[in-house]
Amino acid sequence: MPNVPVQIGEYECGPGLPLLVIAGPCVIESESSLREIALKLADLASDQEIQLVFKASFDKANRTSIDSFRGPGLEKGLEILDFVREETGLPVTTDLHAPEQAEPVAAVCSILQIPAFLARQTDLVVACAEASAKHGRVVNIKKPQFVAPEDVVHAVKKCTASGLDDVLLTERGTTFGYGRLVNDFQSVPTMQEMGCPVIFDATHSVQRPGGSTTGGNREMVPFLARAAVAAGCDGVFIETHPDPNNAKSDGPNQVHLEDLPKILDELRQVRELINSFE
Numbered sequence: 001m002p003n004v005p006v007q008i009g010e011y012e013c014g015p016g017l018p019l020l021v022i023a024g025p026c027v028i029e030s031e032s033s034l035r036e037i038a039l040k041l042a043d044l045a046s047d048q049e050i051q052l053v054f055k056a057s058f059d060k061a062n063r064t065s066i067d068s069f070r071g072p073g074l075e076k077g078l079e080i081l082d083f084v085r086e087e088t089g090l091p092v093t094t095d096l097h098a099p100e101q102a103e104p105v106a107a108v109c110s111i112l113q114i115p116a117f118l119a120r121q122t123d124l125v126v127a128c129a130e131a132s133a134k135h136g137r138v139v140n141i142k143k144p145q146f147v148a149p150e151d152v153v154h155a156v157k158k159c160t161a162s163g164l165d166d167v168l169l170t171e172r173g174t175t176f177g178y179g180r181l182v183n184d185f186q187s188v189p190t191m192q193e194m195g196c197p198v199i200f201d202a203t204h205s206v207q208r209p210g211g212s213t214t215g216g217n218r219e220m221v222p223f224l225a226r227a228a229v230a231a232g233c234d235g236v237f238i239e240t241h242p243d244p245n246n247a248k249s250d251g252p253n254q255v256h257l258e259d260l261p262k263i264l265d266e267l268r269q270v271r272e273l274i275n276s277f278e
Contacts, residue, residue, distance in 0.1 A: 002156060002195040003165045008110050008138055009091045011051040013168065013197045013234050019271040020235030021045075021264060022093060022111075022140075022199065024055035026250040027071045031080050035087070037242065037257065042088035044261055048268065053111060054090040055237070056081065060249050061097040062117055069248040074101055082108045093140065099127035106131035116142035116172055116204075119155050129162035140168040140199065145175040149187035153194050169194070170237060171228070172201035179208050183224060185231040192232070199235040200228035203253045216253025218244065222263050229270045236267055 005014030013020040023041055028034050038054050045052035058077020060070045071077055077094070085092045091110035096102060097118060105112055112128045119125070119141050128139050141155045152169055159167050169191045173181030183205050191198045202225040207216045225236050241247045244254040255263065 001165065002160060002167045004195055004197060006138055006166045006168060006197050008051075008053065011053070011091070013051070015192070015197070015232070015234060016275055017234070018051055019229065019267060020051045020053065020197075020199065021267075022053045022055050022235060022237040023240055023260065025241045025247065026239050026254060027057045027060050027069065027248060028077050028080055029069075029071075029248050031083070033242075034080055034084060037240070038084045038088050038090065040242075040257060041240075041260075042090055044264070045090065048261065048264060050264060050268070052090060053093050054081075054084060054088065055093045055113075055239070056084075057095050057249075059097065062115060071249075074104065078104060078108045096128070097124070099123045102127035102131040103134075106135040106137045109137065111138045111140050111168070113140045114142060114155075116144045116170075119144050119152070120147070122158060125155055125158045126162045129159040129164035132166065133163040138166040138168060139164060140170055142170040142172050142201065143187065143191070145173060145181060149184070149190040152191055156194050156196060167196045168199055168235070169196045170199040170201050171205075171233070172237075173205040173207070175209075181205055181207055181209070183228070185227060188228065188231045188233050192234075197234035198232075199237050200225065200233040201237040202228065203237070203239040203250070203255060206253045207250070208252075216250065218253050218255055221253070221255055222266065225263065225267055226270055229267050230274060232274060238263070 005012040093111035095113040176182040
């Protein structure tokens with residue numbers, strides 16, 4: 001059976017506990033820009049006493065266009081993330097796309113994130129679970145846009161069968177026709193029934209897939225995030241950038257870094273209210 005709560009360094013994530021926040025830019029654009037964002041998030045985490053995990057991708061392998069920016073790659077990306085981890089003291093996470101990446105990622109990152117499009121890839125899930133069990137890490141499985149929440153249990157079972165009981169599940173919207181995602185907040189309690197804390201991905205939920213680049217509507221992020229926390233999610237995933245209109249990936253749905261403190265303060269208050277009911 002999965003562990004509840006899940007231990008992430010000094011943090012604990014689960015029902016009745018303070019909200020876990022996973023935040024950072026979509027992709028590593030440069031070492032200097034990543035360091036700037038990470039230091040600001042570390043200050044925010046300290047000021048608001050937030051359980052914050054820093055996130056950035058070393059490779060956006062699932063880009064629509066062949067011309068899209070992908071990032072610095074595995075080796076350089078992990079080197080930068082490791083430097084950020086040491087400098088800020090924040091746990092770090094990143095997504096990965098191939099089984100052979102699991103071991104080097106687990107050596108650096110507290111959470112190994114499995115992208116939604118890849119959550120049914122058994123070799124990848126098993127490799128992430130085995131590497132995470134070896135290094136004392138956590139796997140975060142994003143629910144695919146095309147999979148019912150109750151069916152994510154099969155990915156969880158792949159982890160536990162591979163020796164890993166520390167599993168997070170993430171709700172990130174479901175495909176509705178073309179160019180839209182919708183959130184069914186029944187996903188939160190449904191996936192929690194599997195014994196896993198549930199994270200809500202507020203920024204990818206406002207994506208508008210289609211065209212050569214993915215669109216989005218960041219103005220909707222606070223509304224969906226508050227609704228998810230009210231529904232009982234245990235953490236929130238928010239991509240953020242100091243200049244999202246000029247970000248090299250997922251700019252339309254990333255939250256402006258200067259707007260993040262207010263959003264997180266509101267979410268903290270909602271979480272405290274929900275915890276007071278229990």
